[in-house]
Amino acid sequence: MSTVNVTADNDVRPGWASGLRARLQQLLAFASLIVIFAFFSIANSTFATYGNVTSILFSTVVIGTLALGTTFVIITGGIDLSIGTGMTLCAVMAGTFITTWGLPIGLGVLLTILFGGVIGLVNGLNVAVLKIPPFIATLAMMLVAQGLALVISHSAPIYFTEDPGYVKISTGNLLGVDFPNAVLVLIVAAVICIVLLNTTILGRYTFSIGSNEEATALSGINVRRWKIAIYAFAGLFIGLAGVMISARLASAQPATGQGYELQAIAAVVIGGTSLAGGKGSVVGTIIGALIISVLNNGLQIMSIPQEWQNVILGVVILIAVYADMIRKKEA
């Protein structure tokens, strides 16, 4: 399954040489993941167990979901800082829909995801129509979402204790074996993204805008409309992440969320997507998110304090981005 994805996610049938290079780039990210994984497996015997690997995957879900949508935005040459607190706002909305209003779970989840889409839509309008730089537009949205989450929840957590079915979205075992649903959700979301990015108009114009926005516009493409669509689409993943985190915690915690956006952006960047736009892949992003989870988990198992985990993660980001720059220079 994973090898199929690696090839499918490359730039669509590129020339022989560039195809090889693209494949090599992802192999490199994948190889780093393997090396880090192998290191921890040797360093600690409890690392490479089924239970621990499942928990690594489980802990990848929220960051991974956020990173998926952000990949599209970053490939256009933009950025989205509102995903962390936006996710918290969506979690609060899920609590409002399901616990406070008593809507059915299915409908509540759908509305939450759409609410995320609205956050993305507003970002898109600000960026594409008002021409506010993405960094500023989404920074503002980050603050707005943070504040709204507190206002709507009256600064108190909303619990899903009445709705055990909601929690199952994250922790249930649909497959019957000990494999959490949350991971299934991430896999399905990733596959959808791979297909969209590589085989649809949306994906093509995402790359095109990031590669040369001016030329794309001169080619007669309505860049404004597509940018709005891309931000709105990315917003859906903010909503989905809101569902996944509140289901996992069985509650919406309105005071959290900040910091997730940076972890998600880090996952995208480690995965080889260029902040300058035009280049990137979904598989890379998933590998990037996994690298972050594996590091966090492995360092924790080795009893390395949280403070040092952050230091190491920071260094990993520097190495990953520098390696990417070297690779591009050689190309």
Place this chain on the structure above:
Amino acid sequence: MGDYLLEVEGVSKGFPGVQALDDMHVNLRYGEVLALVGENGAGKSTLMKLLSGVYQADSGSFRLHGEPLEVSGPKEAQEKGISIIFQEFNLMPDLTVAQNILIGREPRAGGFVLSERALNQRAEELVASLGLPLDVRAKVGHLTVAKQQMVEIAKALSYDARVLIMDEPTAALNDTEVQTLHDLIKRFKRPDTGVIYISHRMDELKAISDRITVIRDGKYVDTLDTETTTMKEVISLMVGRTLVTDAKPENVRTDREVVLSVEGLSTKDLLRDVGFELREGEILGFAGLMGAGRTEVARAVVGADKRSAGTIRLRGREIHIGNPADAARHRIGYLSEDRKNFGLLLEHDVSANIGLSALAERFTRWGFVDVSGVRRAAREMVKVLGIRTPSVTQTVKNLSGGNQQKVVIAKWLVKDCDVLIFDEPTRGIDVGAKEEIYKLLNELAEQGKSIVMISSELPEVLRMSHRIVVMSEGRVSGVLDHDEATQERVMHLATLRPDERVEDAVELGLVPAGVPDEPSDTDPKVGER
């Protein structure tokens, strides 16, 4: 249907301070290649932007197939059959050739989903029908400039173009590639199509064009049949502008010491074995067409760009310049052509700008900036150079172009530079202020400063330079003394391709007026190949 495919009638277009086009006429016949020639700034680019709808004309009209033509944007121009290939490519480097050619018109497998197979197939058919050696699945960013050019052409022709306009399409191509391009144009040329071909290269015009329209300073000059025209005539029409004043270079002396000598200067991208000497108190002009590499020489000398080879000597001693700070330490100052981006802190005041380069060595005490010292030096410079500003605390943004340029000059004088490299010192400056800058340059030279002046304005180079280095395609194609320099000679050297030799040019009848028929000792020294 009239006689003409495309007509430009009395079109004018002005920008603040410049009349880019003034009563312009261009008529393109059915089935011809019309060459459009003119010096830098003659108005060619403006005309193209009007035709593509990027700008709108102030007055005059366009007609296509005899019908009035109005275009609101590039997309509409394409739909009406006018395809324009700009000098700067409009390609997406991260997409493949096929994806670029058919952008916005992707074949779908259904609804939202692309059919990559159909896309590649259509692109392949198109590329094959044009006879282009392109791999449609290769990423455009990995292609050579020549192949990127081909992608642009394939994209332009895929719109079923009737009028194809190309802006210096061969600027970055080698001979074989030029041949491929010309073959392509000849095949495109049918009784119902036409090509406007903008180029500086005289040899090319003979090879590809049917007629030549010469424009100068935004005005129509003449249209000639290529068959019956000599390149001599074209060049003299191109440059046939009378000088505003007949001022001559001042204080020319050849017996002075060499201050800066550059040998074998090359860069990865453009420059090949560039060498020149700059004497004390001399104004050395650098002439050449756009893209000839004049700015690149300056940037390579001051270490702003990486050199792949070459030695630089200052007063006979070899010096190593790795970056512009090294150059400044050796008292070599570079005044960029892009004043606003690279020369000034626009939001800061006059004194901050003047004191910037010499801040660390002259205006610092215990690490603190000596503000009053900077102000004092700035006030002195304002007086000496005649900078018109209410005070030295005025924000530079609010000064006129000429006064901004003087601020940049002041910055390097405060730094006490001996060698000043001016890149387009009078760009965007009005006529009166130009005279002041000229006067200033002459005074500086008289005081013993050595000056390199890069300029695209030929009259300016001729009136100021003690000697002129002419560049073409990254090489020095000749060095002229002030008394042997004429517009025609400079233009001739500037259009000389590296594989041409002056002697061959004489045989071909390409030698412009003013140059003796036979090559003699007074002939310009030709750069080595």
